Amino acid sequence: MxxxxxxxxxxxxxxxxxxxxxxxxxxxxxxxxxxxxxxxxxxxxxxxxxxxxxxxxxxxxxxxxxxxxxxxxxxxxxxxxxxxxxxxxxxxxxxxxxxxxxxxxxxxxxxxxxxxxxxxxxxxxxxxxxxxxxxxxxxxxxxxxxxxxxxxxxxxxxxxxxxxxxxxxxxxxxxxxxxxxxxxxxxxxxxxxxxxxxxxxxxxxxxxxxxxxxxxxxxxxxxxxxxxxxxxxxxxxxxxxxxxxxxxxxxxxxxxxxxxxxxxxxxxxxxxxxxxxxxxxxxxxxxxxxxxxxxxxxxxxxxxxxxxxxxxxxxxxxxxxxxxxxxxxxxxxxxxxxxxxxxxxxxxxxxxxxxxxxxxxxxxxxxxxxxxxxxxxxxxxRNDHLARFWLDSREPGALTVPALAGRTALIVDGEDTFTAMLAHQLKALGLRVTVVPWQSAVARTPIEPDLVVVGPGPGDPDDLADPKMAAMRDLVADLLAARRPVLGVCLGHEILAVLLGLRMHRRDSPYQGLARDVEVFGRERRVGFYSSFAAVADADRIDSPCGPVEISRDPADGTVHALRGHGFAGVQFHPESVLSRDGVAILAELLPIVTAGAISPATNG
Structure with a gap:
């Protein structure tokens, strides 16, 4: 037939x-x-x-x-x-x-x-x-x-x-x-x-x-x-x-x-x-x-x-x-x-x-x-608390932040293409963006972007037997040592937190696809989590090898939602997720300070 x-x-x-x-x-x-x-x-x-x-x-x-x-x-x-x-x-x-x-x-x-x-x-x-x-x-x-x-x-x-x-x-x-x-x-x-x-x-x-x-x-x-x-x-x-x-x-x-x-x-x-x-x-x-x-x-x-x-x-x-x-x-x-x-x-x-x-x-x-x-x-x-960034049309340039316009960002992908969504958000804020896989030796290339975003990915951030975790930890350490502006997102945030002296723990119940209202540097924000691990802090400010660090944490158990210091910041949640109603606003406020390298831990955002 x-x-x-x-x-x-x-x-x-x-x-x-x-x-x-x-x-x-x-x-x-x-x-x-x-x-x-x-x-x-x-x-x-x-x-x-x-x-x-x-x-x-x-x-x-x-x-x-x-x-x-x-x-x-x-x-x-x-x-x-x-x-x-x-x-x-x-x-x-x-x-x-x-x-x-x-x-x-x-x-x-x-x-x-x-x-x-x-x-x-x-x-x-x-x-x-x-x-x-x-x-x-x-x-x-x-x-x-x-x-x-x-x-x-x-x-x-x-x-x-x-x-x-x-x-x-x-x-x-x-x-x-x-x-x-x-x-x-x-x-x-x-x-x-x-x-x-x-x-x-x-x-x-x-x-x-x-x-x-x-x-x-x-x-x-x-x-x-x-x-x-x-x-x-x-x-x-x-x-x-x-x-x-x-x-x-x-x-x-x-x-x-x-x-x-x-x-x-x-x-x-x-x-x-x-x-x-x-x-x-x-x-x-x-x-x-x-x-x-x-x-x-x-x-x-x-x-x-x-x-x-x-x-x-x-x-x-x-x-x-x-x-x-x-x-x-x-x-x-x-x-x-x-x-x-x-x-x-x-x-x-x-x-x-x-x-x-x-x-x-x-x-x-x-x-x-x-x-x-x-x-x-x-x-x-169902859309009441979702990110309007993905639901609404807008004119080109409507979200541009003057302090970011024309500056460069390099996003390191930890095997989660949330980085592609993050790239669109950063471009909407005015940045010129490149995304590379974690396998690239980013810190050792002649490229010196204005911002390096160490992105999300699956796995245990403390598992240094995993080649990805070892390489990404080395990358973040090199960025901190060179005082290059860095933002960590989810896995990138967890690695940053460990290098700053915080301890990690596995959540009793995974935060996978979970939206929560949490405090982020003094303001309540609606954000989406995709994580089974979190850093834990005992105080809202700590001294680290990279200087003082301001921490937004859960008052019930001390799990860290976000942190920032001189020229660096990290967020446990995914600002790019459709679950993060306030994700773009958080980036618009956080990134100009990180790229300027002028964060003041005594000042709330």
Whole structure:
């Protein structure tokens, strides 16, 4: 059978029918991008290695359908039919999956390795009859029964068949605008009240964290970062999710956009690089196409590149021998429980199988709760304490601080691309910014910026056996010795605090994706934390090897929120996070003093 794809995109009254030849390529750069001939790429999770990130390499290929025929057909041409399966089950038992959840919560989130991680399991069964015919019947059922999908699709490459209804755009490029669509939080219709789901702290924080993570990606691929719209409800036939929409103008090759956004935090975690390490450590098997993307690469009428790439979730993979795989994942955050995440994977798998019409998984449709004024108010209230920097449009130069205009800043990335968001904030304040990885010997280069920002990253700041921690500590020590202005953010702040003589401790409960109102140099500020460690001080001022230091600390336990001295400062929180309502204001007040090297510890800001 000739390779083909059936695509129904959100709001369309027809199905796109694509046929052509299939080409297997090694890298995203090799995906053909030819005018007048679209390419549909089926991108597996293993391509994350192109970013230098860890993964279990299962050898699953990156296949490209080179489209030579593109037609449309009415929805009625694809009648619904059941997907008949022999009894199956999960590749990991509930007990095995629950043990992995508990281990990740304790050893990864609890030890500062990240804010959230997605761990998957796979429901496996066998299809009765011809696999492609079964997939076509399931595709028709998805068209008829599902709602709220971004793409409903069937892709047959000859060696595999994928059929699904994904709710989530990963990234798109059209008319020079790049868009992303973080979706998180899962409410099963009929399981309770939607208003209670919207008030659940776990669900709220989970969406904020993936919003932050996709803003990091947008900060890399869009010229001025991403502007946030939402939140909205994404209502499907059996589930409702919450979502934001991000948009920004960009000019990168669409294959580069795909590379820089591999892969969505909603199916990996954050920070993304360490999330990939955690996934490889604990899953210990390949993900095949789960968490990857379908990507339709094309050109518009003006010859500009275009891209439409949904995430490969809510998807069944069927091999020629009839083996069916339905991978599902749960997002683990500090509020998670093993029982809750096990239940979520069952809910997701049952929802997919019911939507596909798998026998034994039929489910009566439940009418979603209407968007009442109460629901709309609950959604709008989620933005009350978020950073307007990412939600509002503004004129160029509106935030420029005269004392910073034209000065240079070098940001050292500790393996957390929050640094890309931080760069946009510093540029908005008037600085000229360069971002480099921690591996660069920054202090020993001839570059002498007006400010060095030692940025965030995962890990234990006291673990000097970790090459990153040892190198970043040496860097900060060199900067202090040379009296070069330095700002530490999160991990950078922790390293700075240790060198100034403060002790570190691991928090009893991780501050991962947590917004708090805290005092920062005499003023109450709303800021977002992503940390499992904190410095502790017994007084508001100390004498250090670098002179007197003023400290803003929690009166209850002495944990340090911020510190400053002559030519240096540190903040435990993330001023760049969407959770930090007052982040830009803090930077605007702090940085002119740091770069002037004229802080007076006796003076409150």
């Amino acid at each position: 000739q390779p083909f794809a059936l695509l129904h995109r959100d709001g369309a009254d027809h199905v796109e029918v694509l046929t052509g030849d299939v080409l297997t390529v090694r890298t995203l750069d090799e995906i053909p991008l030819v005018k007048d001939r679209p390419t549909l790429a089926v991108i597996p999770y293993r391509q994350i290695a192109e970013r230098g990130f860890d993964c279990v390499d299962d050898g699953v290929p990156l296949e490209c359908l080179l489209v030579d025929s593109r037609t449309t057909a009415p929805l009625a041409d694809f009648p619904a039919g059941p997907l008949r399966l022999r009894p199956g089950g999960f590749d990991l038992s509930d007990e095995e999956y629950g043990e992995i959840v508990e281990t990740v919560l304790r050893d990864e989130i609890g030890h500062g390795e990240g804010a959230n991680f997605v761990i998957h399991r796979v429901y496996q069964a066998t299809v009765d009859g011809d696999p492609v015919a079964a997939a076509r019947a399931a595709f028709g059922r998805l068209l008829a029964a599902e709602q709220g999908t971004y793409w409903t699709f069937l892709v047959h490459t000859g060696s595999r068949t994928l059929v699904g209804a994904t709710p989530e755009r990963h990234v798109s490029v059209a008319d020079g605008i790049t868009m992303m669509n973080p979706i998180s939080g899962t409410f099963r219709h009929g399981s309770g009240r939607l208003i209670d789901f919207l008030a659940d702290p776990k669900e709220v924080e989970e969406l904020y964290m993936v919003l932050d993570e996709e803003l990091k990606m947008m900060a890399t691929v869009a010229e001025h970062g991403g502007q946030v719209a939402g939140p909205y409800l994404k209502q499907m036939a059996h589930l409702t999710h919450t979502e934001y929409l991000l948009a920004g103008r960009g000019s990168l090759d669409v294959r580069e956009v795909l590379r820089e956004t591999m892969f969505a935090p909603t199916v990996t975690g954050s920070p993304i690089e360490n999330a990939c390490r955690v996934i490889a450590r604990h899953e210990r098997r390949g993900r095949r196409y789960y968490a990857g993307v379908l990507a339709l690469l094309d050109h518009d009428d003006q010859g500009r590149q275009s891209l439409d790439a949904p995430i490969l979730i809510r998807t069944a993979e069927i091999t020629p021998d009839g083996t069916l795989r339905v991978p599902v994942g749960a997002t683990l955050v500090r509020h998670s429980t093993a029982a809750g995440e096990v239940a979520e994977t069952h809910t997701k798998a049952a929802g997919i199988l019911a939507a596909l019409g798998a026998s034994g998984h039929a489910a009566a449709p439940v009418r979603p709760e209407a968007e009442s004024p109460e629901i709309r108010a609950a959604l709008a209230a």
